[in-house]
Amino acid sequence: MLTLRQEARRRRNIAAAIEEFQQLRVRLAGAKTRLRGAAEIDLQIKVMLEKHHVARYLKVRRTVREEHEYRQTRRGRPGPETAYRKITRRRFDIEWATDEQAIAYDHSSDGMYPLVTNDRSLSPAQVLEAHKGQPMIEKRFEQVKTVHEIAPVFLKDEGRIEAFFTLYFLALLVQALIERELRLAMKRENLDELPLYPEQRQCARPTTEQILRLFSLAQRHRLTEGAHTVQVFDVPLTELQRQLLSLLGVPEDAFRPPD
The missing domain is CATH 3.30.1300 (Pantoate--beta-alanine Ligase; Chain: A,domain 2)
Structure with a gap:
């Protein structure tokens, strides 16, 4: 066809x-x-x-x-x-x-889907399998432009531009690791979905953006008198927030730093 x-x-x-x-x-x-x-x-x-x-x-x-x-x-x-x-x-x-x-x-080449690689150690099947991961890479670039709002860039010095993009690369790396850790934990705990979408709709493949949005309203307030702390007000964590921290391997004590 x-x-x-x-x-x-x-x-x-x-x-x-x-x-x-x-x-x-x-x-x-x-x-x-x-x-x-x-x-x-x-x-x-x-x-x-x-x-x-x-x-x-x-x-x-x-x-x-x-x-x-x-x-x-x-x-x-x-x-x-x-x-x-x-x-x-x-x-x-x-x-x-x-x-x-x-x-x-x-x-003579109609109907063909050529794949070109410089890695000669890969078999044709491995080249095709590696190519199938391209949408994930493109998705990261899309997140840089939308979620992180990297554009426009007003820098002109090449060194500053490289440093700027290096920081965003590290942010994407952390973001990917968070998503990988959570999805592996969901698979380990036999969880197909989590209610991370608005209105607690179910989500089968959580993203870092959804995770951070869940904790965006968690705030800590400190009442002080001079150098003395009178009282610390912590927003109590919901069951879903506790579940996410547990799946990510983050203890609540680490989420709430000591006074």
Whole structure:
């Protein structure tokens, strides 16, 4: 199926490009055409080829077409002795040809999904398995742009930019480790879901963002008089918060630092 779809898409693109070239040819032949410069015509050809992705398959050439016209040298009704002068007008035209050899070459790889790697120790099956992890990497980049709101970056010095992205890399690493630890603990405890979504909806694959949001309202207040602490007010942890701390291996005493 993939082979047929790729071949059909290629033919559709070629047909659409040829149709636009035919329309361009009609415009060039018109008396009121505005496309008179060679550079402008070449640009139109390039745009059409790139638009339909057929630069490999269509070879387009700009040519000059001569139109001849004969007119009387003098006014009056023409006769046997009437003299004529030849008027030649030159107009730009285009010609194209289909490169069937290039089409056949690309057709031979239709339906294939090539994977390229510089690790020669991996087998084809291992390369495919490693490639399947790409969505997870892309997901991290998406989180950098959305959750962490890394853009825009106003730094110009390369050293500062490298340091800036290094910090975000470490943040992503910590984030991934938290999620890995929690999901492994859920698997170990035979927990399929946790009510981490708003309105306590169930979540099968918790993210660090959801975990931190659960603890975002946990606050500690300290009432002091001079240098003396009068009282410490801790928000009591919910059962879900205690469960998460237990799954992550974080004791409550570590979450609540000593006075």
